[in-house]
Amino acid sequence: MNGLKQFVIGVLQCQSAxxxxxxxxxxxxxxxxxxxxxxxxxxxxxxxxMEGEFADAIRQAQTQGLINSEQDPVRMAQRLQVQFMGLRTYIRAHGETAQVVELVEDLFEHL
Structure with a gap:
C-alpha cells in the first residue's frame, strides 16, 4: 500500500510542472x-x-494483512480512482502540493 500511496503522491507532485x-x-x-x-x-x-491495477494492489495488501480484508477491493479501487482524479483537479486549482500530500495520507488512512 505504501508503494501505491507513493505512486499517487509522485504523480501529483510531478504534475505541477x-x-x-x-x-x-x-x-x-x-x-x-x-x-x-x-x-x-x-x-x-x-x-x-488503471482501476484494475489499483484493485490488484489492494487485494495484495489485503492478502498481506495490511488493510481490511472485509471490504470489496473493486469498490475500494473505484473510490481511489475517483479520489485520484479529484486530487489532480484540486492541485490544478490550488497548486498546493503539500496540502495534497496530506489529503493523500488521509485517503489511504481510510482505505
Whole structure:
C-alpha cells in the first residue's frame, strides 16, 4: 500500500510542472462524444485498466494483512480512482502540493 500511496503522491507532485496536469484519459472522456465512439471506448477501457491495477494492489495488501480484508477491493479501487482524479483537479486549482500530500495520507488512512 505504501508503494501505491507513493505512486499517487509522485504523480501529483510531478504534475505541477506539466503544462496540463489533468489526466489525459479523464479529459478525453469528458471531451469526446459518441461521434468518436471508438476513441471514447478506448479511453474508458484504459481508465478501467488503471482501476484494475489499483484493485490488484489492494487485494495484495489485503492478502498481506495490511488493510481490511472485509471490504470489496473493486469498490475500494473505484473510490481511489475517483479520489485520484479529484486530487489532480484540486492541485490544478490550488497548486498546493503539500496540502495534497496530506489529503493523500488521509485517503489511504481510510482505505
Amino acid at each position: 506539466a503544462p496540463s496536469s489533468m489526466c489525459m484519459l479523464v479529459k478525453t472522456i469528458a471531451e469526446l462524444t459518441e461521434d468518436q465512439a471508438d476513441l471514447l471506448a478506448e479511453a474508458k477501457r484504459l481508465l478501467n485498466v
